[in-house]
Amino acid sequence: MSTKRILVLVGVAVVAVGLLVVLFVGGIVGFALYTVAHSDAAITAKDFLRNNQRLKDDIGEVRDFGTLVSGSVNVHNSNGDATIGLKVIGERRTVNATVGLAYRDERPWRVVSASYVNDDGRVVDLISAYEALIQGRLLKT
Helix, strand or coil: CCHHHHHHHHHHHHHHHHHHHHHHHHHHHHHHHHHHHCCHHHHHHHHHHHHCHHHHHHHCCEEEECCCCEEEEEEECCEEEEEEEEEEEECCCEEEEEEEEEECCCCCCEEEEEEEECCCCCEEECCCHHHHHHHHHHHHC
């Protein structure tokens, strides 16, 4: 076998291994994003944003959400915390929102914080201080 042929075979092997690594890592990242996007926490976050009047007043009725849902869902025994980042597509504009959720004693997820970044770059809180206090009390009981 000539040196040129050996170099070509080694090159093909390196490219094949590289492609397998990229597919493997891509599969793991895709699975993680899919899991977060289809979690009960993400569904609760989307329902909250879809029905939040303050958000509707600014962007119009929520038509859809972006494909990429980021964040984390942490479950420890019968308690859980989640932070979900979503692109919210409204009738008038699109904003990036972040929703914090929690559940205790295997009760349904509850929104404990929510905000979005408006066109001016300011963070707009979607839960009043009173609502946050009530949510905190409900989670402790």
